[in-house]
Amino acid sequence: MSIITDVIQSTKAIIQGMGVTLSYIPKRKWTVQYPEEPVTMQPRYRGQHLLHVDELGKEKCVACFLCAAACPSECIYIIAKDDPRLPADRIGVDERYAEVYNIDYGRCIFCGYCVEACPKDAITHGYNFELSVYNRADLLKTKTDLLITTQVQSKNYRVAFSDEDVDSEYKEI
Amino acid sequence: MSTEVIKVNINSKEFEVPKGARLIDVCRDKGFDIPSFCYYSDLALQASCRMCLVRIEKMPKLQTSCTIICTDGMIVTTQSEEIEKAQRSMLEFLLANHPLDCPVCDRGGECELQEMTFDWGGLEERFIEKKNYAPEKYLSPMVANDPQRCILCKRCTRVCDEWMGEDAIEAGGRGANTVIGTYGGWLDCSQCGNCIEVCPTGTLLDGTYRHQARPWELAQTISTCSYCSDGCEMSLGSRAGELMRIVARDRYVNGHNGEFLCIKGRFGHPFVNHEDRLRTPLIRYKKGGKLIPATWDEAIRYTAEKLKAAAAAYGPDALGVVGSPRITNEANYALHKFATEVVGTKNYAATDAFSLKPFFDNLGAPLATHRDIRYAKTILLIGGEPEELQPLTAKQIRQAVSNGAAKLIVINSVPIRLVEHAAQFIHIRPGMENAAVWALGHSSNETTAAQKMGIEANELSALRQTITETEGDVVIMFGGELNAAAQMIVAQLANSFRADTRRVLLHPLPLYNNSVGAHDMGMMNGAMSVAEMLDATGSSIRALYVAGSFLPEHLRGREEALAKLDFLAVHELFETDTTAFADVVLPAASFAEIDGTFTNNDGLVQRVRQSIPPVHQAKPDWMITAALAAELGKDFGFQMSASAVFREIAERIPAYSGLRYPVLKDESNPVQARYNIVEPRDLSSALNELKQTVAALPDDGEKSNVTPRVGHELFKIGTLTDKVSQFHLLAAGNPRPDTVRVSPLYQITVDAKLERDAAVSGD
């Protein structure tokens, strides 16, 4: 093959390639300037868990251990406790509550089985995704980190709320 | 049940079954699954749950298989569309008032109703009516109750009536409003918790393990109870190194006690993980000084050095080795070996309330197992109070009487609760049990003895007549009131009552879990008893090596005895009156933390299995003894293995020959130690000795006519039960709290110190 054909083909390839690149410049950008700009989370995103409370502020969790039993990576640790007081004074809705509720995010695979298993709708996945820590031990999140009333939410995300917002990948065509 | 065989056709298959067999048992035995709630083998029939329905040909309606006795040629169908429809409808009715709070309910995961609903329940509930509602409450410090979960199978009421003879819990009200409860809403009973055990739902629950764990997370370990000598098999539920609960549920364990446990077995375990457990070895370097934490190496070295010094100064017999009827056979064996082979002292003993040596040395008949007691035809109880001290034996006696038509003869100075089941009650003067045995030993003694005991002479001849007319087993039981000569006569009584139509079996009633084992290991063969050793401290006894602690009755009146010792080393779980004088305290592991064996009052050699790792720095007793022996220059060769210790026991002790841990593996086939049954002995010297004892007894003793209160022994606070807060409430008379909705523990506080003084020989 001659050098001339070589040069022609290379030039053609470069023009082709640059054509793709240039055609994207005027289009809408997908890159988000995180953390300066908030990330858009999809509605069914499985982020850090949330432990919910009812309308009176009582914890919904009754420490039934079904989440711990369903967990494939065994990352949930619970210590249940009897709450002998009358309903108005209780921590939870029932006479049993979780004294300790730990999730080890070093092990959690965000499969959502715990959410499926919960008979009281007490645990769901939240959107908090910033879980990186400097120390491995800090991946163990306690009840304070998980409870909806005390969990510190990152300011760096917003949740997609309409069809237009939802990722094209998941959009129905 | 007769040996006659009849033919029954179940689901078009012919089976041969013994005549008189119950249909539900036969079907289950042959592999046809029949659901049921209210049926419970060996309890009165109820037939209220209607789940065990079967179709029997030529019978107009579906029949409850739990109430049907098989007849020849019976044709039974256990599975058909009709039966399934009936069962599904029944379950729907049972669930009509049952709340769906399984996530909160402690029974969730091992609930029979839950399991049955998985198999027979519908996908959704069709009832839209309001459910009956009653708040959760407490029936006692031990029993929590949620009335609305009840399906009215009445197992609890039948168990309370037939097993415990207490009738403390009954069904009140009627129709849909029937609830299980008690008059006044407060349970005044022995708090055995068997109603909790047999409850198929979450109606009656353990109030001490309330809302703490779920059954599937607990590692279940089969072990043997460490309180009384009945040796109930039970399942220890532990989680993350903590003993959470003890049950005897069929699904986990199948021992000779069935699902029976008493209050101590079921609720008396919190001492295992109690914060007061000794954490490290402690050494008191100077008499009167403080106990200072030390390392194991240092403690063992220090103890060995002190023992060696004492032996060098005063000779080996100045050293006493004291075992315990509460620790394993392995531990007692190691102590015996230590005493005889390492120290070479003849002064060793076990801290038991009384010695069974004269009994076993003259054993004239096999020991009765608890199964034998259940099917015995005549039971003679001399002294003792099994309903407080050996609850399983008492349960078997009650069932033998009420379900097996056995005759119970009680010889006692107090009208104990079992008297209400007795065919004959011989009410003797206090302390006259020996006289009763003397009279039984030879009929010529009857008149004198009767006079002494304050009874009519014909009462004794009636007793003799009942036994000689019995066809079937005769079980003779005796408590700790008998002296050595009386024990010898009882052991030989079988020879005078044996006949072709009956076996005579013996059943001692020692107080502690391994009283029999401590005897078997030879700890009772020493030259001195524990009391004699304590009396000799400072003179012929200079140093003591004690496993466990002395009983309060040993120390009473001998408070200064331990202070006179040059050296005292103690293995203990807690600080006690004995460790207060100890120079070295070594933290021992409790029954839940070790492997080993106990021997119960049936002579059954039972496995104790490790459920949790030893807490803190505790070590098994035999391991401590072996380490001490090694320090003194003798290698026991146990190599840190309990099974090696037991192999050596089996090699050296004839009654245990051939036994190994694998042989003892199956708790449903318990293995009895083979005690040597001696030829008939000449009893004249024993009778003579007894005659003198009896003659010396005062014959003006006042008979007590008051039945002792339930729990007067069971609720006593001892070193171990002291660690269970609920026991303090019971010991203080089980006061009713202001509201039954909240655990009594949060409402009543009892000053533990006040109650401790009352304890005599509690656990």
Add this chain to the structure above:
Amino acid sequence: MSTQPIQIQPLSQPVNIGDEVASFSPEVEAEIDGHLAKYPVMRSAILPLMFIVQRERGYLDAPGVAYLAKRLRLRITDIWEVATFYSMIYTQPVGKYHIQICKTLSCKIMGEPGITDHVCNKLGIRLGETTADGKFTVSLVECLGSCGTAPMFQIGFDYHENLTTEKVDQILDGLK
């Protein structure tokens, strides 16, 4: 359908048993002995004795129950079990006039709920309660065997049949 959950009464209420045992006059004791002599098994006499204790003491109070348990050699739970089964045996104090309204089928169809509401409203109490002056108690009972004249109730041992709200007013006013 009512919106209130049905609460099981009065069994969940703790009663203080105490140590007191009731005592009766020699005539009553003789009557009790007479009943006891009639039955070969002692516990069979439980119902006649309960009626006597109730007649003498108004209702089965704790000392009365303790007395029965002692006389019949039963446990207090056995007494409780029987007492709570029968609507004629009272485990709580009742008023001078005990209005027992039949709630079974015929009466229910013929307007028992209306009668019950009317009686309760008139007396200002709920079912199972006693008026503050201790005069009236209202409760529902099973069939009283007067289906032909439904709806009906009984006050004490007297039947009042073919009830209407006017008739109820008349009867109750007559008692006040």
